[in-house]
Amino acid sequence: MSRSIIVASNRGPITFERGPDGAPAARRGSGGLVTALSGALQEAEGVWVAAAMTEGDREMAIASRGGRIQHDEGDIAFRLRYLDIPPEVYDGYYNGISNGLLWFAYHYLWDTVRSPTFGADVAPVWESYVDVNRRFAQALAEEGDREGGDTAFLIQDYHLALVPRLLRELVPDALICHFSHTSMAGPTYQRMMPAQVHDQILRGMLGADVLGFHSPMWAENFLLAARQLPGVRVDLARSRILVDGRLVAVRIHPISVDARAMREAAATQRVRTLRRGLNRWRNNNRLIVRVDRLELTKNIVRGFQAYELFLRRNPDWIERVRFLALLSPSRVELPEYREYTEACVAEAARINDELGRPGWSPIELRAKDDYEGALAAYGLYDVLFVNPVIDGMNLVAMEGPLLNRRRGVLVLSRNAGAFGRLGRYALGVNPFDLDEMSAAIGEALEMPVDERTRRARGLSRLVLANPPARWVGGQLEDLERALRRRPVS
Amino acid sequence: MSRSIIVASNRGPITFERGPDGAPAARRGSGGLVTALSGALQEAEGVWVAAAMTEGDREMAIASRGGRIQHDEGDIAFRLRYLDIPPEVYDGYYNGISNGLLWFAYHYLWDTVRSPTFGADVAPVWESYVDVNRRFAQALAEEGDREGGDTAFLIQDYHLALVPRLLRELVPDALICHFSHTSMAGPTYQRMMPAQVHDQILRGMLGADVLGFHSPMWAENFLLAARQLPGVRVDLARSRILVDGRLVAVRIHPISVDARAMREAAATQRVRTLRRGLNRWRNNNRLIVRVDRLELTKNIVRGFQAYELFLRRNPDWIERVRFLALLSPSRVELPEYREYTEACVAEAARINDELGRPGWSPIELRAKDDYEGALAAYGLYDVLFVNPVIDGMNLVAMEGPLLNRRRGVLVLSRNAGAFGRLGRYALGVNPFDLDEMSAAIGEALEMPVDERTRRARGLSRLVLANPPARWVGGQLEDLERALRRRPVS
Numbered sequence: 001m002s003r004s005i006i007v008a009s010n011r012g013p014i015t016f017e018r019g020p021d022g023a024p025a026a027r028r029g030s031g032g033l034v035t036a037l038s039g040a041l042q043e044a045e046g047v048w049v050a051a052a053m054t055e056g057d058r059e060m061a062i063a064s065r066g067g068r069i070q071h072d073e074g075d076i077a078f079r080l081r082y083l084d085i086p087p088e089v090y091d092g093y094y095n096g097i098s099n100g101l102l103w104f105a106y107h108y109l110w111d112t113v114r115s116p117t118f119g120a121d122v123a124p125v126w127e128s129y130v131d132v133n134r135r136f137a138q139a140l141a142e143e144g145d146r147e148g149g150d151t152a153f154l155i156q157d158y159h160l161a162l163v164p165r166l167l168r169e170l171v172p173d174a175l176i177c178h179f180s181h182t183s184m185a186g187p188t189y190q191r192m193m194p195a196q197v198h199d200q201i202l203r204g205m206l207g208a209d210v211l212g213f214h215s216p217m218w219a220e221n222f223l224l225a226a227r228q229l230p231g232v233r234v235d236l237a238r239s240r241i242l243v244d245g246r247l248v249a250v251r252i253h254p255i256s257v258d259a260r261a262m263r264e265a266a267a268t269q270r271v272r273t274l275r276r277g278l279n280r281w282r283n284n285n286r287l288i289v290r291v292d293r294l295e296l297t298k299n300i301v302r303g304f305q306a307y308e309l310f311l312r313r314n315p316d317w318i319e320r321v322r323f324l325a326l327l328s329p330s331r332v333e334l335p336e337y338r339e340y341t342e343a344c345v346a347e348a349a350r351i352n353d354e355l356g357r358p359g360w361s362p363i364e365l366r367a368k369d370d371y372e373g374a375l376a377a378y379g380l381y382d383v384l385f386v387n388p389v390i391d392g393m394n395l396v397a398m399e400g401p402l403l404n405r406r407r408g409v410l411v412l413s414r415n416a417g418a419f420g421r422l423g424r425y426a427l428g429v430n431p432f433d434l435d436e437m438s439a440a441i442g443e444a445l446e447m448p449v450d451e452r453t454r455r456a457r458g459l460s461r462l463v464l465a466n467p468p469a470r471w472v473g474g475q476l477e478d479l480e481r482a483l484r485r486r487p488v489s
Numbered sequence: 490m491s492r493s494i495i496v497a498s499n500r501g502p503i504t505f506e507r508g509p510d511g512a513p514a515a516r517r518g519s520g521g522l523v524t525a526l527s528g529a530l531q532e533a534e535g536v537w538v539a540a541a542m543t544e545g546d547r548e549m550a551i552a553s554r555g556g557r558i559q560h561d562e563g564d565i566a567f568r569l570r571y572l573d574i575p576p577e578v579y580d581g582y583y584n585g586i587s588n589g590l591l592w593f594a595y596h597y598l599w600d601t602v603r604s605p606t607f608g609a610d611v612a613p614v615w616e617s618y619v620d621v622n623r624r625f626a627q628a629l630a631e632e633g634d635r636e637g638g639d640t641a642f643l644i645q646d647y648h649l650a651l652v653p654r655l656l657r658e659l660v661p662d663a664l665i666c667h668f669s670h671t672s673m674a675g676p677t678y679q680r681m682m683p684a685q686v687h688d689q690i691l692r693g694m695l696g697a698d699v700l701g702f703h704s705p706m707w708a709e710n711f712l713l714a715a716r717q718l719p720g721v722r723v724d725l726a727r728s729r730i731l732v733d734g735r736l737v738a739v740r741i742h743p744i745s746v747d748a749r750a751m752r753e754a755a756a757t758q759r760v761r762t763l764r765r766g767l768n769r770w771r772n773n774n775r776l777i778v779r780v781d782r783l784e785l786t787k788n789i790v791r792g793f794q795a796y797e798l799f800l801r802r803n804p805d806w807i808e809r810v811r812f813l814a815l816l817s818p819s820r821v822e823l824p825e826y827r828e829y830t831e832a833c834v835a836e837a838a839r840i841n842d843e844l845g846r847p848g849w850s851p852i853e854l855r856a857k858d859d860y861e862g863a864l865a866a867y868g869l870y871d872v873l874f875v876n877p878v879i880d881g882m883n884l885v886a887m888e889g890p891l892l893n894r895r896r897g898v899l900v901l902s903r904n905a906g907a908f909g910r911l912g913r914y915a916l917g918v919n920p921f922d923l924d925e926m927s928a929a930i931g932e933a934l935e936m937p938v939d940e941r942t943r944r945a946r947g948l949s950r951l952v953l954a955n956p957p958a959r960w961v962g963g964q965l966e967d968l969e970r971a972l973r974r975r976p977v978s
């Protein structure tokens with residue numbers, strides 16, 4: 001394909017930090033999204049538009065004078081455009097609306113009897129959200145212009161939900177895909193948002209030609225929510241929407257992880273050393289591992305309680321199993337997240353206190369950013385415990401099976417997008433049901449080796465069969481199809 | 490129609506209490522449901538099956554030896570069958586599953602990060618729920634047999650969700666309608682219930698020929714939830730479901746209130762006296778009224794906060810308006826309800842403390858069972874404030890306009906089932922949005938008299954046009970249609 005690609009996301013693939021010598025040093029982000037999109041951009045010589053996150057990013061943005069930052073890293077050349085957004089505007093857009101409101105709505109996180117309560121504080125943060133989305137749309141239109149117009153725009157996630165529509169207003173025939181990496185709530189729940197926010201977010205997304213989701217559950221909830229808007233016609237059977245005389249296709253493209261990069265990262269001397277250390281620490285215990293951000297959706301407290309219930313029901317497992325929880329801090333600006341971290345720590349401490357023995361604690365909680373520690377733990381688990389309340393996709397459920405060396409069993413929430421792809425080789429659980437989760441832990445620990453082998457192989461095969469490039473490729477094909485369906489003008 | 494009718498509901502239309510003389514005295518329930526069904530039963534000479542609620546009910550049930558209780562009241566003859574259920578079984582069925590689990594699931598009431606947490610306590614209360622539903626199904630089958638078989642079964646609400654299926658197993662060709670008086674959550678939310686409960690409740694309801702709901706929102710959510718079950722085919726466009734080779738029709742029949750009975754009740758000397766007292770108390774203030782059970786769904790705290798925001802933004806209304814909240818205690822067995830009551834009282838006290846003046850308090854909160862007080866207040870309000878978080882129907886929104894004498898304005902949550910019927914004459918609000926609710930209070934208080942008159946007339950016309958008999962009649966017609974659609978065997 002000769003079409004150029006322009007990506008937009010809140011966070012860019014490279015972060016610049018001023019080093020001790022005063023020169024900005026670059027750090028590359030990890031994860032399937034960056035890998036997938038970097039690969040696609042490399043081929044298409046495209047551009048990545050993002051918000052400047054650090055002082056270093058900001059300096060690079062200012063130095064580029066609203067132009068592009070060229071950054072070569074190994075054999076990959078990045079062309080970046082970083083937007084310098086005033087901190088108070090960014091705060092309203094990022095903490096106020098994106099993570100304070102949309103994230104909660106899409107993940108059913110509200111305590112409806114008490115929260116949310118939308119007051120006079122919504123209007124100013126909403127204004128910031130619109131402002132940042134407008135800056136992105138403007139930058140994308142300019143970049144598209146520089147590329148000569150034959151461009152595919154790949155817009156990422158709920159931070160930029162208004163961009164498709166705003167960009168469409170600037171470039172009416174633009175070819176736009178918006179991808180949601182979160183879950184989506186159904187229409188009744190989404191209507192809890194302030195009416196204006198609710199309507200504008202949906203109409204903003206509907207500016208795209210293609211809307212991508214990780215799971216059929218989220219795509220369906222979006223279609224149903226869109227059906228609430230006057231003048232919008234939704235065809236559920238064909239998964240498409242007619243709005244303003246345009247067709248919007250709603251499509252499912254589950255993202256995956258970059259197997260080669262992960263295996264390389266796990267083969268370093270540092271990870272080997274960590275793995276040996278962990279293996280000594282585990283001693284003769286079977287090992288249950290969870291790896292998560294300290295995020296409200298991840299269901300860490302109930303996970304500990306399910307494990308506690310398992311130990312109380314099966315006391316013969318005491319001193320024979322350990323639960324290692326690797327938890328990285330997240331969104332510490334939001335008070336709900338700080339409270340949740342405290343609750344996780346307190347619950348683990350209580351259980352260790354009640355069920356521990358001299359020299360043996362049931363739970364080891366490590367709260368810090370430690371990707372290499374996670375890579376080491378992936379190699380060693382007997383059970384990988386992934387029980388989010390709800391989750392757009394969940395990449396831990398893919399990373400673990402790719403690196404595990406003990407035919408470990410995956411216990412996986414049926415509310416994770418990943419369940420749609422991996423469910424048949426995992427033990428599925430309802431994340432609210434301690435009874436079911438505790439039984440799944442028992443089943444995983446007692447599973448015969450043949451069955452464990454069959455499942456472990458199935459999981460890594462599925463992950464390997466879906467490289468990140470396929471995720472981008474699917475969206476680009478959908479865009480070409482959308483273009484062919486357009487009426488000839 | 491010559492078909493006989495058998496009604497089943499948790500609570501019967503008559504409660505028997507042993508009076509001071511030792512003889513059981515009967516008290517008749519009020520509300521549209523009792524009126525509608527009593528009228529239908531009267532015509533069809535039918536039977537009402539319910540759980541014994543009081544010691545008096547229990548004595549009557551025992552005295553009838555599993556047979557019928559004949560009770561004449563004025564010109565209405567009731568034929569009742571009351572089931573004597575052991576108190577601990579009833580508790581599991583009523584507080585454990587019905588109001589502790591299903592009610593929360595259908596009204597989006599969980600604080601998902603922390604609750605629900607289903608543990609070993611679910612199994613025994615679920616067993617009680619199944620037990621009580623089985624007793625009802627058994628009693629209905631017997632009563633149907635006595636009637637000679639040509640019977641329509643009208644089963645009420647979430648307490649009895651398994652009865653349609655259990656009754657179908659006993660009487661395969663029974664003609665069954667189940668009506669849900671609650672809201673319904675969408676599929677993603679309903680899946681939070683323990684898997685067994687989730688599946689059995691849906692399959693239980695699908696034992697009916699017709700499933701009735703108050704609003705298209707709830708019917709749609711049910712259809713989508715049913716689509717999750719293996720082997721069930723849902724036709725969304727025609728609103729029907731194919732299961733086990735049978736067709737189940739999902740239909741919308743909004744219930745209404747009994748206008749004649751309400752007007753009679755409001756014309757008594759006692760209500761007149763109360764009304765005069767209230768009118769003196771209001772003095773020259775405009776009057777905002779809310780009438781609610783002290784129920785988590787009713788959104789009382791946010792209602793006070795919206796009113797507070799209105800007063801702070803419009804201080805010229807201070808000492809010119811009063812908010813009268815008539816709140817009747819509800820489900821005091823559940824700790825969440827006791828906490829919520831305290832939160833309501835505390836919030837009103839705080840606002841009175843901060844905004845009150847000598848001789849004027851912004852809010853008057855009366856927490857007691859006082860139906861006559863409510864009838865009096867209905868006559869006098871300038872604004873009726875009905876802002877539930879979510880509500881199957883909401884009859885206050887109908888009772889008020891029927892009795893109001895001041896062309897009062899209805900502020901109504903868009904999440905109440907009643908909004909579907911009354912919305913165009915009400916001021917619709919998002920119950921989570923203080924900003925919008927506070928603006929609606931201002932708009933209602935400032936509305937020109939012509940506009941108020943037009944809306945008030947529209948509301949009472951709509952209520953009068955839908956007498957309760959029509960609600961039953963619609964369901965019976967649906968059942969006849971379902972019968973004609975059945976394959977000839």
